[in-house]
Amino acid sequence: MIKVELFISPSLSIEKLSEPLSQIGVISLSSIDMKIFGSETKSQTSYRGVQRSGKHSNRTKLEIILPSLNQTILFKMLKEILGPEESLVTPVFITPIKPVDSLQHVAMA
Amino acid sequence: MHKLEIHTTEEGLARLNLINRSHLVKTGYYRVDSKILSGKYGSSLPDIKIEAFISQLSVDLISLLEADDLIYQYNLTECTQTYLFESLISDAEQEKVPPAMPEISPKGHSSIETAPIDIQIKALPSGKLKLTLQSNNTTFFLCKVVGVLAQNDVLLEKAQTFPQSDHIVGIFVIPHINMEQLSYIKDQLSQELAATQMGNCGYKKFSRAAISPEELQISLDTSGSMASLKIRCNHNDIHSRFAILEAISLYDQEITISRLGGLGKKIEDTYYVKPVKDIFITNDIVNQITKHITGNK
Numbered sequence A: 001m002i003k004v005e006l007f008i009s010p011s012l013s014i015e016k017l018s019e020p021l022s023q024i025g026v027i028s029l030s031s032i033d034m035k036i037f038g039s040e041t042k043s044q045t046s047y048r049g050v051q052r053s054g055k056h057s058n059r060t061k062l063e064i065i066l067p068s069l070n071q072t073i074l075f076k077m078l079k080e081i082l083g084p085e086e087s088l089v090t091p092v093f094i095t096p097i098k099p100v101d102s103l104q105h106v107a108m109a
Numbered sequence B: 001m002h003k004l005e006i007h008t009t010e011e012g013l014a015r016l017n018l019i020n021r022s023h024l025v026k027t028g029y030y031r032v033d034s035k036i037l038s039g040k041y042g043s044s045l046p047d048i049k050i051e052a053f054i055s056q057l058s059v060d061l062i063s064l065l066e067a068d069d070l071i072y073q074y075n076l077t078e079c080t081q082t083y084l085f086e087s088l089i090s091d092a093e094q095e096k097v098p099p100a101m102p103e104i105s106p107k108g109h110s111s112i113e114t115a116p117i118d119i120q121i122k123a124l125p126s127g128k129l130k131l132t133l134q135s136n137n138t139t140f141f142l143c144k145v146v147g148v149l150a151q152n153d154v155l156l157e158k159a160q161t162f163p164q165s166d167h168i169v170g171i172f173v174i175p176h177i178n179m180e181q182l183s184y185i186k187d188q189l190s191q192e193l194a195a196t197q198m199g200n201c202g203y204k205k206f207s208r209a210a211i212s213p214e215e216l217q218i219s220l221d222t223s224g225s226m227a228s229l230k231i232r233c234n235h236n237d238i239h240s241r242f243a244i245l246e247a248i249s250l251y252d253q254e255i256t257i258s259r260l261g262g263l264g265k266k267i268e269d270t271y272y273v274k275p276v277k278d279i280f281i282t283n284d285i286v287n288q289i290t291k292h293i294t295g296n297k
Helices: A014-022 A068-082 A084-089 A102-108 B010-016 B059-067 B141-151 B179-194 B240-250 B283-294
Strands: A002-008 A028-037 A044-047 A050-053 A056-066 A091-096 B002-008 B024-034 B045-054 B073-078 B080-083 B117-123 B129-135 B158-164 B167-174 B216-221 B227-233 B253-261 B267-275
Touching (some): A014 A028, A056 A068, A068 A091, A091 B024, B002 B010, B010 B045, B010 B059, B059 B158, B059 B167, B073 B158, B129 B179, B141 B158, B141 B240, B141 B253, B216 B283, B240 B253, B240 B283
Antiparallel strands (some): A002 A056, A028 A056, A091 B080, B002 B045, B158 B167, B158 B253, B216 B227, B227 B267
C-alpha cells in the first residue's frame, strides 16, 4: 500500500478525478487547499493594473492511497488528466504505508 | 527524501524561515482549527500545519524544531520523489518502493558488518558540550551512547535521535568535561557503535538502577504510525536512563526517534520504538519492562 501526494492547480475539480481513480483501485482520495511558498512559487497578481508578486501560490494537495501495484496505472491516468506540461513539473511523493487492522490493533493493546 | 509535518503558528512559521532553507523540494501550509483538550498549550488555537518535502534533513533544522516553543508537534516520514512524466515505470523499478514501514526499518542483530560513525563536538555558550553523532548502525544506537556516557559518569542532560537517509543521527548535550575524558569517550563510542551487539564496554553492571516502582511511569501510545513510549521518572542519576533503555532493548524494541529531556531529578523522555524481531510492543511488554527496571518481580 502506498500514499501518493502531489500538488495540482486548484482549478482542477476533484470530482473530475474521483470517478476514474475509483476504477483503478484507489482506496482513498482526499484534497486540501494549501499555500505553497518558496523562491520558485511566487504568484503574480494584478491589482488596478499594477503587477504584484505574492509570497505564496495556491495549490491543491491530493492524497491518494492505493495498492503499490497500481502505481503505474495511476501515474498514467494522472498524466492524462493533468496534461503533458503540468506532468513535467509536478513532483510526486510516494510514502509506503502499512494498513493496520483496527480490531487486531485493539486486541494487541 | 523526508516529509516533515509541523504543527505551529504564523509566528512559528516565520521563525523557521523555511523559505530560505536549502534542500526544500516542496513546502506549503494550511490553517487548522485545533482543540487540544489537555497539555500546556490550552485549547482552541488558530494554528497552521506545514508540510515540507525535504531532500536532505539538516541537524540545525531538527534542533530548531526541538527548541522552539511554538512548534507544538512535528513528524518525520521517509518517502520517495518522482515525476509524472516518469510514470512508465517498469515492474522491476516499482519493486524499489519498500513494501511497508515509512521510517528506517530496524536492523537485525547481525545484519551490519561495519559501521562507520561520525562524531562532532561543539562547546555551547553555556559551557556545556553538544555531541552530534551519525552512524549507519541503528541497532540500539541510543542505548549504546547513553551506556558509554554512564560508564564514564557523565550525566546526559538532553538528547534527540532521528533517522536521516540510511543513517541515524543523535544530538546529546552533556556537562563540560576535560579533553582527556572526551577523547576516551569518543574512542569508546566509536568502538561501541561499530559493534552489532550490546554491551562491549562492560556497562551491564548498571542494569539495576535504584528506581522504585513509585518513581517510574511508562505509558504506551500506539495511535500514531509508530508506537511510542512516554517515560516519566522521578529518579535521575547517571545510570537511570541507561537502565530504562537497556530494559527496552532486552525486549527487542529498537529506538530510532527519541526526545530526551527533563529537569533536575526528573526524566521526561519519549521513545518511538520498532520491533527487532517482529514482536510488536504491547502493554504487557511495557509492564515487564517496568518490572525489569524497578526490580519488582
